Amino acid sequence: MGAAAPLERPGRPQPVTLRQVAEAAGVSTATVSLVVNKKKTARISDETRQRVRDAIRDLGYRPNAMAQTLVSGSSRFIGLVADAIATTPFAGQIIHGAQDEAWKHGYALLIANTEGNRELETDAIAMMLEYKVRGILYSTWFHRPTDIPASLKESDFVLVNCFSTEPGSRAVVPDEIQGGRSATEILLKHGHRRIAFINATIPAPAKDGRLQGYREALEAEGIPFDAGLVLEAYPDQEGGYGATEELLKREATAVYCYNDRMAMGLYDGLREHGLSIPEDIAVVGFDNQEVIAAHVRPPLSTVALPHYELGAAGVRMLLGLEEAPAADPTKIHCPTVERNSVRALAPA
Template identity: 35%
Template sequence: MKITIKDIAAAVGVSPATVSLVLNNRPSRIAEETKERIKKTAEELGYKPNSAAVLLKTQRSYTLGLLIPEICNDYYGKYAKGMEDACQAKGWSTFFCTTNNNPEKERQYIETLHAKNVDGLSIVTTPSNQSGLFSGNRDLILSYGIPMVQMDMTDYHKPANAVISDHFKGGYMATRHLLSLGHTRIAFITGPQFLEGSSSRLRGCQQAMSDAGIPWNPSLVFEGNYSYESGYAAIDSLISQKFTAVFAFNDLMAYGVYNSLEKYNLHIPDDVSVVGYDDNFTSAIINPPLTTVYQPIYEMGKTAAEILIHAAEQPDTEPVVKEFDLQLIVRKSTRDIR
């Protein structure tokens, strides 16, 4: 049975009008003791305010939306969990929408979330090659007046909030690690190069090679799409290049590398060293455990939600870009060949 203001009033012994004044935080001369009794009784009875009524009075829904390419990938799941936990801590709710890398589906979700009066929306960078359409969807979000946080991209043509990692540093660290172990023929399996995170990683790799005095070899670069399948296919494409190490720009592609190398009877790390990126849960338990660049994805999702909640409460807030540091996690998939 749904608990109403009248039920609370009857339990406390006051009028429904008094309960309404207290629960809506309206100015009154009601004694503090009575206010506490009303709030405690409302909590004990499990009172939930009508969401439509709250929206009508405040013009806010206390909900945030998240658009992600897929939910099964641990990378996106961590981000979603961070947003959800931050929202719950503030008494807010979240809507999660999976676009499957389809810009039209993403646009439909934006329109749906707008109709549901979300107070903010986070959009995660996608490996789709239809980047222009996705940029148009970001325009649509802002045209609706919805605060937006982009995940892992700052190249949008309008000022917007963003949570990003220092991917140049990540690419540099991973490459320097392999160089320090004596590897000079390193295969690089990138993400789509129109994505800011992927192109920044590649620049970091190039800088590390340059600092070591090793010429850059484009024939050792394969542009993937962050999927397991593209990591697997990359080895087929690069196998003739006689590399001794592979740096895959995410862990999913690294898993594809693992299985593809096995097909060629090449063992990790005895024959080929492998480095991934993200530090997914599986990376610590596969055989051998994967050396990878850790991204604080959960913290990024949490921060995105906090930025959006603040923007909803303070509409005149200037857009912010929050950059997160990265860490190289060295496990058993790389070895010294010097």
């Protein structure tokens, strides 16, 4: 990384110095420094401490956090490595949750976006280590197994939305099985019994978990699993659209789609066949994806991926405020979001 050319700073007022604070408070610079660095052992009267604090506020003095870090031996940063801030809407919610939780405990988030580039990832982790971060959250945009980069192990770390079989690695992921169960239950409670599931073609924990949840929900209602009702398609709008004809052959009264993008495509396919949602067929998605789920016509009933909670739980785990079970990743609940794409099945 080359250094950039220096910049002129026209007319901006000079920052307030420690000396100016000392003069305003009528104390030595050493006393100001002790108050700023919160050395409680120092013998300074409450009255003097207050005078220094007043001077700091009146003058708008900003202590140097870098220097405080050296004094205290640890930085107030938590690193967050994300692989797809720019190309998916999911990383944003992980960041939001992690940041809210980090701030609550006095930490700031140092975020690096790698867009899946290994070299950039290595550089980003190196930078975080050089800034002596308290620990690193390593996150992926979709729930998947991951290798642990070697340099990540030089710090405390928590895997967020991904996991590893390496012993000692802590991880927090969505509860896909419960989510699949919840999605299917939306349809069951409206009286549907013949429920198709359009699963993804791509292997992923979500693919296995959401299918298992579907089976569990049917079983709990005494409905035998019928493999003929499970289809597979690429998990986007085009995949959902393309699955329409196969779905209609199944004569299901309801369909649960692997994700909202597929449901959006399926909406188009069903409409082209002259079918109405939810009158002719009920549809449920998964993800509660921003921009899609609430805004297709009719608005889509779905199950939300808990990205905000994943970020927040990752920070709590990193700081030792939440237990990390020995072996398995911690699973976060996926909440149900009901809208208008499902209605009670009319009696036959």
